[in-house]
């Protein structure tokens with residue numbers, strides 16, 4: 059009887075992420091020289107510096123960059139830890155992607171400014187979309203993708219996973235994401251799934267890549283996390299608890315406030331060992347009014 063009751067409760071709980079208001083908020087990663095990164099992202103990628111903050115008591119600074127305000131756009135949160143000028147990016151993190159109408163021109167402009175092009179512009183192997191890859195000053199890769207005009211140029215976070223179907227189930231169940239595209243390229247021996255909350259041409263997606271036969275990657279210590287909004291961090295924590303029991307992963311920080319600031323978080327590991335956190339943030343609703351939502355943060 060008790061088991062039956064628990065099953066019903068879990069089933070009801072798993073409905074919550076489908077109703078929740080999720081969106082990709084920001085990605086956090088560590089850089090060795092904040093001013094160098096700001097110069098590169100503003101001059102080479104055309105991003106705006108949205109804000110900076112220094113936290114001397116904890117010996118770090120942040121810079122927030124992107125193509126629009128944090129209240130409505132996905133942004134990059136760069137962290138500089140005092141005195142640390144180098145990070146290991148690992149093999150699991152893939153890239154961030156920028157959608158542009160002009161990949162060839164953007165590449166030439168970046169090259170002229172001294173940027174490193176690691177993959178020249180041209181159709182993706184096995185497909186037709188024109189892409190290029192650029193390495194930032196810390197070694198993080200940015201894929202440039204040729205597309206029409208988009209409200210969200212910062213369009214992908216690519217992570218490699220060891221079992222794509224398991225990961226898809228995890229992100230669908232725990233975070234209410236949907237598979238918006240799946241591509242298998244047997245010739246190139248990989249499958250990718252784009253997961254998110256809307257069409258990939260309009261909103262940021264999580265691109266999960268499965269390379270045939272590869273189940274393990276290193277995490278490094280550079281890339282940190284992606285933040286996803288939720289209206290109720292406690293309910294989301296309960297959902298994650300259920301999902302991790304079924305699919306793997308675990309909660310690493312239970313839902314609750316961060317001392318001293320008006321932010322609530324929960325953190326968890328996904329089945330590949332990517333971590334998750336949650337917090338509170340300001341957003342604008344469809345009427346342009348500011349509202350407060352809780353935030354889930356995926357972290358590796």
Ligand SMILES: C[C@@H](O)C(=O)SC[C@H](NC(=O)CC[C@H](N)C(=O)O)C(=O)NCC(=O)O
Pocket residue numbers: 152177181182183185187189218241246248250267269
């Ligand atoms: C448009 C969309 O299909 C892409 O851009 S996919 C990009 C493609 N991805 C991979 O190859 C993933 C597997 C790879 N082994 C990895 O782990 O990164 C890519 O990067 N293609 C490179 C190319 O030169 O076309």
